[in-house]
Amino acid sequence: MANATPHGIPATLIPGDGIGPEIVDVAVRVFDALGSPFAWETQQAGLNALEKSGDLLPAETLDSIRRTGLALKGPLTTPVGGGFRSVNVRLREAFQLYANVRPARTIIPGRYDKIDLVLVRENLEGLYVGHEHYVPIGGDPHAVAMATGINTRAGSRRIARFAFDYAVRNQRRKVTIVHKANVLKALTGMFLETAKEVGLDYADRLEYDDRIVDACAMQLVLNPWQFDVIVSTNLFGDILSDQIAGLVGGLGMAPGANIGEDAAIFEAVHGSAPDIAGKGLANPSALLLAGALMLDHVGKPAQAQKLRDAIDAVLATDSGRTADLGGGASTSKFGDLLIERLRG
Numbered sequence: 001m002a003n004a005t006p007h008g009i010p011a012t013l014i015p016g017d018g019i020g021p022e023i024v025d026v027a028v029r030v031f032d033a034l035g036s037p038f039a040w041e042t043q044q045a046g047l048n049a050l051e052k053s054g055d056l057l058p059a060e061t062l063d064s065i066r067r068t069g070l071a072l073k074g075p076l077t078t079p080v081g082g083g084f085r086s087v088n089v090r091l092r093e094a095f096q097l098y099a100n101v102r103p104a105r106t107i108i109p110g111r112y113d114k115i116d117l118v119l120v121r122e123n124l125e126g127l128y129v130g131h132e133h134y135v136p137i138g139g140d141p142h143a144v145a146m147a148t149g150i151n152t153r154a155g156s157r158r159i160a161r162f163a164f165d166y167a168v169r170n171q172r173r174k175v176t177i178v179h180k181a182n183v184l185k186a187l188t189g190m191f192l193e194t195a196k197e198v199g200l201d202y203a204d205r206l207e208y209d210d211r212i213v214d215a216c217a218m219q220l221v222l223n224p225w226q227f228d229v230i231v232s233t234n235l236f237g238d239i240l241s242d243q244i245a246g247l248v249g250g251l252g253m254a255p256g257a258n259i260g261e262d263a264a265i266f267e268a269v270h271g272s273a274p275d276i277a278g279k280g281l282a283n284p285s286a287l288l289l290a291g292a293l294m295l296d297h298v299g300k301p302a303q304a305q306k307l308r309d310a311i312d313a314v315l316a317t318d319s320g321r322t323a324d325l326g327g328g329a330s331t332s333k334f335g336d337l338l339i340e341r342l343r344g
């Protein structure tokens, strides 16, 4: 993180694609009303950057994040085909954002009430390293598809330590290590073994256990309250975090933080939602909750809590809910109500 200037803490702001600009606009207005410490540097990435500058991830955007060490990012569309690598994966790699933190908490009771879970996902290794290829046989160029997963001892130790430290710092009670060590004995067996070793250092402060990923998925449906902090590898973490978002009302409510040693990028878990872009239907809550994580990250927990409380209060009213939550509020109306609440 860069040092604060008289204008505030420099932070890169990426409006992104699809619903991104609409929800980022609400976030900027809400942060102003909150008196947030951030001095925004607006930069482009994604499809709109490709159209303007020919690059999904322009050098100026990377330079800005390198300078500020902090970004709030709208969702980015990665064009399908054409050999484009996911911008999100490129950002994670460029800044070595090894930890993906996705808290999920019930705000509007639905199928489940009182959910309060945090998923910590390894963000750089595993099957997402992108080592894939086809083997042609006969006339079929794609007769065999192969992918290599890579987990390292150092990467597993780093993410496990992050999860246990996070649990201690946030007064959590338990860490569950999720793996598939019964089948992927090397790839996730080593992850399990390493995470358990790390757990020993925290045994006086935290409970910890482990689960096979498929059993964990089922138990998250049957009895999610048994979990507290979950730490897992890249692919399993990706899948489980969307499942967990489903327990608290869907993607519109799920924030995420991508954290490395030198930079941190905060975003909503959802994508650019092209089906509702420009219609005023997008729920900005996930991005705003990501903003609350960013406030926590820069040591402003009181402001973060004030923002969360205001979001909870607006969502508790029928008139404050966007369409995905069964309400009639537009994206900007939700922002207006939140600002009224913060100023009131």
Ligand code: NAD
Binding pocket: 019, 074, 075, 076, 077, 078, 079, 088, 251, 252, 267, 268, 269, 270, 271, 272, 273, 274, 275, 276, 281, 282, 283, 284, 286, 324
């Ligand atoms: P998506 O998350 O954009 O949309 C899935 C469904 O959820 C859609 O019906 C959408 O309308 C709805 N939805 C998503 N966010 C919402 C919100 N805030 N309020 C209300 N409804 C919301 O997933 P997708 O359609 O699979 O992906 C669209 C694009 O987004 C793709 O190009 C994908 O690569 C990209 N993507 C980007 C990110 C990111 O930048 N972090 C993450 C996921 C997907």
